[in-house]
Amino acid sequence: MESAKQDIMIDLAVDLGGIAMKNPVAVASGTFGYGKEYEDYLDISALGAVIVKGTTLEPRSGNPPPRIVETAAGMLNAIGLENPGVRAFAQEYLPYLVEKKVTVIANVAGNSLEDYAAMAAYLQGCSGIAGIELNISCPNVKKGGLQFGTDPHMVKEVVRAVKAETSLPVMPKLSPNVTDIVAIARAAEEGGADALSMINTLMGMAIDIRARRPVLANIFGGLSGPAIKPVALRMIYQVFPAVNIPILGGGGIMNSNDALEFIMAGASAISVGTGNFVDPQCAAEIAAGISDYMVAQGIGSLREIVGAAIQR
Amino acid sequence: MESAKQDIMIDLAVDLGGIAMKNPVAVASGTFGYGKEYEDYLDISALGAVIVKGTTLEPRSGNPPPRIVETAAGMLNAIGLENPGVRAFAQEYLPYLVEKKVTVIANVAGNSLEDYAAMAAYLQGCSGIAGIELNISCPNVKKGGLQFGTDPHMVKEVVRAVKAETSLPVMPKLSPNVTDIVAIARAAEEGGADALSMINTLMGMAIDIRARRPVLANIFGGLSGPAIKPVALRMIYQVFPAVNIPILGGGGIMNSNDALEFIMAGASAISVGTGNFVDPQCAAEIAAGISDYMVAQGIGSLREIVGAAIQR
């Protein structure tokens, strides 16, 4: 028995709806910049995927500060999608990642269906992008953002519009701020989504009692980190049996045990966001930890345990 | 200036939609039993209100264990509304609270409109109850519970049905697991709610990776504690300008600074739940802390700062 385990060939590679990942660990959009920021800390080409900071059609300067505030086992952010625009991204930041042979997933946010479609069309022409994550759930953009992600019909439409413009795998990122996550997930699948990214941040706020006003200039921000893990797991667990496309799971993942919880809840791969801030090497450590677990348990492919916790 | 502050008369009493509270600090349903459990630790008659464990028309034995699990800065519970039924509550547990002159708020949960109405009618006949909190948001009851709290129409109906049976103040407790909390709050107000209790737990889960199954026998549980505070604050902040009835705010309150955040977000009074487990004296300490703050800031009535953080 013991020796059998040692002989096992571990295959860490994941096909996330057409996005080929070397291992199941991606870094989440907005928490890893464009990769270069973390190059001193880990070998970014060894990551499963780098999901770059959310881009918009035109450059955006983002929200005024304060943009972040720590909360119990979490943090709120209201960056407001500061980014140089999709063209500058492709010209100035993408080449570095391509040179490093990183699996790059672009993350796009728009104010309208047309914005999304235009970005998809533009990215279709850029080589070196493995897939597109649709940020339809950013709580920090006042116009558009939130609506797309909370209405099943709009979710379907935006996915459809993007799919019409690109042959790249398309992965909408679902907002947890909804009554019925399954309906949203099904709508995304119907729209042609190749995978689902779950979850984005919970909408929250903090108040500065000395100043008697919200801490964040934007008032509301997105809650991330360990605090939200139970909610993320629950939503993935609910969605997994309801769809036939793979799920990229995330929300509070800090170590490989957390990652395994997500996988057993139904995630085919996972993303690390806030965890990068706390430990800039944690994405690499999580991949190693998953691999160790597979060896120890005699699991050849992660597929064997995706959704293993689902009670039928 | 300084001397003026010293002279100020602090009035801690709160009228929560007809529920007269000695001070703004209530203990949350399900976290304080029927009061007696904590009598060794604090003077329960000095609390603003004791909201007793959720009761149902008939006794319920609750969910099988495990019923609770700790999470980062929070916990999940799936008690499943274990309780002796509304009659046993009134006969066996209420007299102790009445004798102690506690402001008692009953918390009722039903499987149908009729259940709620019947309990309201029954409680109308019991003396010593200051108000009724409607648990329309318990995520641990499979039938009914969740639906009521997530559909504005149902919320309005259940409040209306209860109001028709009782002259006691009625306070629905809103579920945070919704896309649009403002719509739910407005519906409750339209149904005749005298106050709103916000928020109940977020629906979450945890997975036992060793057993490869959910930790809780019930699979899902309600997330409470400091982890959810940012979400609770956000929802209260959103609802406060949209309604004309007072809000009992709660979700992760552990100390008086937390409580003041809720008050400035729009809560007229607050409830402490999970905090009681961590520090059984914290409800009393929070009331004292609020009072100290008022003295230091020269605030005569809490009303002066309710909603003070709202940006218009």
Added chain:
Amino acid sequence: MARLEKGIILSHRQVAPEIYSLEFAAPALAREASPGQFLQVRTSPTYDPLLRRPISLFDAEAERGVVTLLYRVVGRGTSLLTELPVDGLVDVMGPLGRGFTLPERPEKVLLVGGGMGLAPLLFLGRMLKQGGSQVKILGGAADAQRLWAGNRFERLGISFSPVTVDGSAGRQGLVAELLADWPELDQVDRIYCCGPEAMMAAVSKIAREHNIWGELSLEEHMACGVGACLGCARLLQPGDTGYVKICKDGPVFNMSEVQLFKLD
């Protein structure tokens, strides 16, 4: 009366692999506690970990006003606990729960403890001896080191019969096996037992077969520790309609009430 106390730590040291002894001043607690009760211990001033941890009273010396806990590091809470410095404070709630039932007159008593299950038995042994009972203890653990508590029983004049899985002290095997072969079993009036559930199941079976009155101590994850949250629910017998609360109805139950079907 239970209370919330911050006790000054008098000593805190590792006594065996993963096992620590924590001694603190808490006169009222030491006076009022009875064996088998437990404390809810705060392991960190922050919100992670959030909940208190239930730990039995290893010893409570009313005269000295001192309480001792014996705990094993198993996770984050207990591992943070090890960092509490001597002269610092430990934040505890208690005494909680229904402890062991002491005999009204002196009896022949056998204590049976496995692993950390030895923890609640020392204080019990002290009180039984005080009441004039004749007390012996069978203690099982992985190895000799983890039977460190044995000395403490001997010091109370309670003869300690060790059993270890690796045979490094006493008989090799399981404590229930030693009990089954115990020569004086038929003279025993009472058995008090604490340890892994499989062990307690085996001990209960032996007690039942020999018609010996017995009590055991159960564990469940807890939030409040006072019966308010209904989190520590347990079905004592498979067919029961209601759940007991380990923190309030227990942790100690009569062996006849409990049918153990949960294996560790």
Added chain:
Amino acid sequence: MARLEKGIILSHRQVAPEIYSLEFAAPALAREASPGQFLQVRTSPTYDPLLRRPISLFDAEAERGVVTLLYRVVGRGTSLLTELPVDGLVDVMGPLGRGFTLPERPEKVLLVGGGMGLAPLLFLGRMLKQGGSQVKILGGAADAQRLWAGNRFERLGISFSPVTVDGSAGRQGLVAELLADWPELDQVDRIYCCGPEAMMAAVSKIAREHNIWGELSLEEHMACGVGACLGCARLLQPGDTGYVKICKDGPVFNMSEVQLFKLD
């Protein structure tokens, strides 16, 4: 190159009310750091507090391989930090950010520090002296005790002129007032400044009026510390269209770039 390191703590003590000095072994860090840079320090192994805390390099001695931090306890993170024991490890990330610009040839330099703003100036003073510059420092604080760092400057041969709010050391008043009256101001080539924003605003004004080149160090709340999260944004001038990131574009900026309009 920045790195993630766990440094062995060599000394850790309170040096003034609320102020602690933490010295640890980190040879690579000490070698590569430059003055004005900072570390992101983990204050707890749990998730509350979650984020690292930015702390300046008070000193970095390449030869000894030792880094020193000087920090004030203001909240939960820094208060947990005080509990790190000597011989234990401190988990740091760095060196981070753009530090002070050192002159290419020896110059007449004035350091101006207020409160904890003295922290990044010692290492700077050391490097300036090493480069042959003539360095003096004006240091302000609430009282004499909180000017503990003054000695450390003196030891480097940097004359320290104290100002205290309560007059318990040096002139009574604010450090910017001392600067305004500084007799040799017109001979000064450079001013490096760190402290409360109101103080830095006053110092910048004086520098501008006297046409003195100057740098100052800003603070913002941070998550990543490496320019990835875009959390530590700041508008340097009221009309700017873009936000700088304090962690990466700063924390040090030229006084001419910054218009301080945020008062502490």
